[in-house]
Amino acid sequence: xxxxxxxxxHQIIDMGQMVTLNCDPVxxxxxxxxxxxxxxxxxxxxxxxxxxxxxxxxxxxxxxxxVERPDGSYFTLKIQPTALEDSAVYFCASxxxxxxxxxxxxxxxxxxxx
Amino acid sequence: xxxVQQSPESLSVPEGGMASLNCTSSDRNFQYFWxxxxxxxxxxxxxxxxxxxxxxxxxxFTAHLNKASLHVSLHxxxxxxxxxxxxxxxxxxxxxxxxxxxxxxxLTVIP
Numbered sequence: 051x052x053x054x055x056x057x058x059x060h061q062i063i064d065m066g067q068m069v070t071l072n073c074d075p076v077x078x079x080x081x082x083x084x085x086x087x088x089x090x091x092x093x094x095x096x097x098x099x100x101x102x103x104x105x106x107x108x109x110x111x112x113x114x115x116x117v118e119r120p121d122g123s124y125f126t127l128k129i130q131p132t133a134l135e136d137s138a139v140y141f142c143a144s145x146x147x148x149x150x151x152x153x154x155x156x157x158x159x160x161x162x163x164x
Numbered sequence: 165x166x167x168v169q170q171s172p173e174s175l176s177v178p179e180g181g182m183a184s185l186n187c188t189s190s191d192r193n194f195q196y197f198w199x200x201x202x203x204x205x206x207x208x209x210x211x212x213x214x215x216x217x218x219x220x221x222x223x224x225f226t227a228h229l230n231k232a233s234l235h236v237s238l239h240x241x242x243x244x245x246x247x248x249x250x251x252x253x254x255x256x257x258x259x260x261x262x263x264x265x266x267x268x269x270x271l272t273v274i275p
Contacts (some may be wrong), residue, residue, distance in 0.1 A: 093265040155207030
């Protein structure tokens, strides 16, 4: 089936550094999402993105967070600077144009901030 | 306030048994409901959707929606050890906007 690829699968960085998480969504999808999951528990919505713009973001999407998809390449989540509480698994998801809205998730990028 | 609540938090059933998972919403605008399943170390995968009142059956899985009570359930018959996973209910107003996830139900199927 359709696959979403996330790179890297795991990253360890020091607090205060910048990190970029990359997502290669399903090829014909136009809606992109980032979710945050801590300790294998709730999927917390961060942001959704369509047509080059942030459509909706949650309170978890702090000022230090940004997303972009330059020229149809990777959909990225950048955190600058990172904080200890940013340690989590970040999942990218994409979906097509039908409003029936099945999300296709990647395998996640585990971020550890020391 | 959590927009989507799930119960129970965890559930154990014997192999071959029936597992019943529940989801309620506090937002009457939600029209689109999905069940997702997440195995350990993987991303969530869509199981099934339900948008209309009543039952929807796909193989061993049956979803039920009651929009008046904002209640969605998922029933898994003939549960298998491979069904052991974290199950999420997700809801959206239009299908184009954000999907709100519940906290999940951890299902363990005991061989």
